Amino acid sequence: MTSTLSPDIGTVTQVYRIFIKATPQTIWDAITQPEWTQKWGYGLADQYDLRPGGQYLGQASESMKQFGMSGTVVDGEVLEVDAPHKLVITWRMAIDPAMAAEGFTKLTYEIEAGRDGVSKLSVIHDVSGRPGHGAMVAGDKQGPGTGAGWIWILSDLKTMLENGTRM
Amino acid sequence: MTDDDRVFKALADPTRRLLLDRLHARDGRTLTELESELEMTRFGVMKHLRVLEDASLIVTRRSGREKLHFINPVPIRLIHDRWIDKFTEHRVSALTDLKRQLEEESA
Numbered sequence: 618m619t620s621t622l623s624p625d626i627g628t629v630t631q632v633y634r635i636f637i638k639a640t641p642q643t644i645w646d647a648i649t650q651p652e653w654t655q656k657w658g659y660g661l662a663d664q665y666d667l668r669p670g671g672q673y674l675g676q677a678s679e680s681m682k683q684f685g686m687s688g689t690v691v692d693g694e695v696l697e698v699d700a701p702h703k704l705v706i707t708w709r710m711a712i713d714p715a716m717a718a719e720g721f722t723k724l725t726y727e728i729e730a731g732r733d734g735v736s737k738l739s740v741i742h743d744v745s746g747r748p749g750h751g752a753m754v755a756g757d758k759q760g761p762g763t764g765a766g767w768i769w770i771l772s773d774l775k776t777m778l779e780n781g782t783r784m
Numbered sequence: 785m786t787d788d789d790r791v792f793k794a795l796a797d798p799t800r801r802l803l804l805d806r807l808h809a810r811d812g813r814t815l816t817e818l819e820s821e822l823e824m825t826r827f828g829v830m831k832h833l834r835v836l837e838d839a840s841l842i843v844t845r846r847s848g849r850e851k852l853h854f855i856n857p858v859p860i861r862l863i864h865d866r867w868i869d870k871f872t873e874h875r876v877s878a879l880t881d882l883k884r885q886l887e888e889e890s891a
Contacts, residue, residue: 630812632843632854636787739843768861775862 629745631755634737635771639778641728641736645701647778648726651676657777658770661690665706671695673706686712693721702728708742710750719747738774740767787840788866791859794839799824800832804841807855814850 637644647653654663654675661675675691690712697705708724710716723743730736744751756766776782785793794800799822806821807813819829833853836842843856 630845630854632811632845632856633858634840634843634856635858636840741845768857771858772861772865 629743629751631742631744631751631767633740633742633767633771635775636731636735636737637775637778638733638735640734641701641730643778644728644736644738644774645704647774648704649700657774659690665695667695667698667700667704669696669698673708677712688712693724696723710753716749716753719749722747722750738771740771742767787859788863790839791841791863794835794841797832797835799828800836803829803832803836804855807842807853811854812845812852814852818853 639647647657649663649665649667651662651664654661655678660678660680662678664672664674664676666672671694673691673693673695674689677686677688677690681687681690690710692709692711693707695704695706697703704726706724707721709719709721722745725739725741725743727739727741728736729739742754744754754766756768802822803818806818815826815829815833818833819826822829833842837844840856840859843854845852845854
């Protein structure tokens with residue numbers, strides 16, 4: 618099955634929203650605490666200095682190191698912090714020289730509490746002028762079937778928080 | 785209504801599928817832009833957009849004075865994981881391969 622509903626990678630902002638049966642604080646921790654970030658998505662050990670101007674680094678996980686990746690995979694700067702509801706950072710794929718040369722994108726997480734213990738997580742990724750990043754987070758680089766990018770990452774986060782297991 | 789019900793209901797209408805296709809071609813559009821491509825009143829388009837938003841298939845964001853509509857591909861992915869993977873893509877592809885083969889032979 619070919620998906621005709623993948624986001625248009627040419628657009629400057631990509632928006633993703635998912636509902637997760639977890640509190641905003643749990644989702645916030647899953648995004649910002651390295652012991653949690655290693656359990657979903659690409660499993661980077663994310664390190665945030667959670668104040669405006671603070672550094673953000675996504676470090677290679679143990680399994681990535683086995684594939685020869687090491688050090689900082691993603692880097693950026695914290696722009697806005699309103700725990701556990703809003704986090705705005707700059708975000709760049711630092712490990713790939715071509716991507717790193719594109720420069721930083723702007724990534725916003727918004728978390729809202731809803732009914733019945735279900736929270737709404739929105740990811741707004743401004744990839745203006747960064748087509749390589751745009752294609753990557755839309756899942757284009759991985760080929761059909763693997764379904765990577767934000768869609769896969771957020772589905773994995775939902776599964777991890779709701780079931781305690783990986784997809 | 786469950787989340788899945790909302791998604792299936794939203795997708796069950798050709799105008800709403802068309803709106804998603806238009807947003808897929810170019811994301812982040814205003815109501816006025818979307819309306820200009822459809823033979824429908826502004827009110828009608830708004831109604832359909834609201835159903836899509838309730839199903840979380842689109843997400844609206846304010847940009848200055850404008851309200852922009854974005855596709856949210858996540859619910860489709862979840863439906864895919866829940867309903868398509870389960871019934872094995874292998875069997876589906878075997879049938880689509882057979883269809884293609886038969887159609888080529890008869891061509």
